[in-house]
Amino acid sequence: MELNFSPDLIVVANMNELTVLRTVLTLGSLFLSLVARADAQATMPPDAELSGAISALDTALFDAYNRCDLPKFASFIDEDIEFYHDQTGLSVGRQNLVDGIRKNICGKVNRELVQGTLEVYPLHGYGAVEIGIHRFRHPGADDNIGEAKFVHIWRFKDGAWKVTRVISFNHHPLQE
Numbered sequence: 001m002e003l004n005f006s007p008d009l010i011v012v013a014n015m016n017e018l019t020v021l022r023t024v025l026t027l028g029s030l031f032l033s034l035v036a037r038a039d040a041q042a043t044m045p046p047d048a049e050l051s052g053a054i055s056a057l058d059t060a061l062f063d064a065y066n067r068c069d070l071p072k073f074a075s076f077i078d079e080d081i082e083f084y085h086d087q088t089g090l091s092v093g094r095q096n097l098v099d100g101i102r103k104n105i106c107g108k109v110n111r112e113l114v115q116g117t118l119e120v121y122p123l124h125g126y127g128a129v130e131i132g133i134h135r136f137r138h139p140g141a142d143d144n145i146g147e148a149k150f151v152h153i154w155r156f157k158d159g160a161w162k163v164t165r166v167i168s169f170n171h172h173p174l175q176e
């Protein structure tokens with residue numbers, strides 16, 4: 001017995017297989033995304049504890065910044081960070097940010113959070129947004145103090161918090 005397949009039949013079979021494959025991949029992707037989101041929400045602190053968690057992260061991040069502990073500082077920063085600064089523009093990538101800290105900050109500037117300015121809001125399924133005002137002091141120059149507003153976007157993934165976006169703006173000398 002000889003089987004003859006027409007080219008039209010093969011195309012229809014391939015299209016059906018492609019449709020099934022697309023459906024399986026789409027459903028699999030959706031399932032993995034739902035599992036990841038449920039896992040992130042299950043281990044992320046509840047909203048009532050979120051402010052304390054982000055405040056502690058801010059303290060640890062800027063303790064490393066002020067001591068120029070760049071490996072520790074980098075551990076809080078996402079590989080693909082976007083850092084928007086009103087005076088220097090956009091910097092992309094953790095290594096660019098760390099290099100900028102090494103070159104422009106280490107031994108030259110200390111940062112402190114202005115008491116009472118920290119605001120934290122949940123970004124459900126992702127992490128949190130942190131908003132505040134910080135001051136920058138130049139060691140040995142007590143009269144050279146700057147102030148700026150900031151926004152940090154923190155992502156909670158795989159049990160760890162990382163800063164993914166920073167906006168630092170409204171830099172000006174402190175008016176005391």
